[in-house]
Amino acid sequence: MTDTDTANGHPPRLTRLAFHGPLSETRANNLVQRLTRTNPTTVLDIGCGWGELMLRVLAEAPDATGVGIDVKAEDLARGRRNAEARGLAQRVEFIEESAIGTARGPADLVLCVGASQALSTARTPDHTTEALLELRRLVTDGGRVLLGEGFWQRTPTSAELSGMWPEAAVTDHYDLATLLDLVVAAGFRPEWTETANLDEWEEFESAYQADKETWLAQNPGHPLAAETREDLDRHRAQWMSYRGVLGLAYLTLVPAV
DSSP states (O other), X not given: OOHHHHHTTOOOOSTTOSSSSSOOHHHHHHHHHXXXXXXXXXXXXXXXXXXHHHHXXXXXXXXXXXXXXXXXXXXXXXXXXXXXXXXXXXXXXXXXXXXXXXXXXXXEEEEEESOGGGGOOSOTTHHHHHHHHHHHHHEEEEEEEEEEEEEESSOOOXXXXXXXXXXXXXXXXXXXXXXXXXXXXXTEEEEEXXXXXXXXXHHHHHHHHHHHHHHHHHOTTSTTXXXXXXXXXXXXXXXXXXXXXXXXXXXXXXXXX
């Protein structure tokens, strides 16, 4: 949603989010320090959205250039604006295209945070295996991959699944141990394994809804109010069903040679 859209009375979109996922400032800073330790000169961000983490990597690695690919034009436009504001526009491209079979690699650092589905046409959870093989193809030997991938913290109950996304199933995700086994089988070694905590999830989910919740409270009679209310209530119910059940792993991966 652009500033013009908001001015015209539409609810704002995701302005409270720095990252499009459960990622705290502390964890982000630690990730950037770890990922730039190998002095990457090329960065590829798969399903980048507005590319906040990539921009922070580029700020910390002044010799690096970056490419972010996504299919959402409005997010890419936000990334370009942020890059311009931070003096990084000459070192980064935001490209609107599919990541399936991308020829944008190999890169010294590949970011794929919550976007493994962008690398595969397979159904979940089989897409994870295909995505890992693609990530191995897209990273240089001696480089790094940051994979942000969902996993079940515990097996969800039938009642919990019924409240999640449409047709949610136990088979939609692996547990963390299985996910790490798949990482190794795809040709990586896990340098660092960490998972989003409850505070990060709550900050993300609250910020994800906050703009629209505030707008709805102030515009109950707006023509878009009923649709917005339905969307918000549905998402909140889904969150309450996967809260404490769905996890997100941040895996720093080293390609095995």
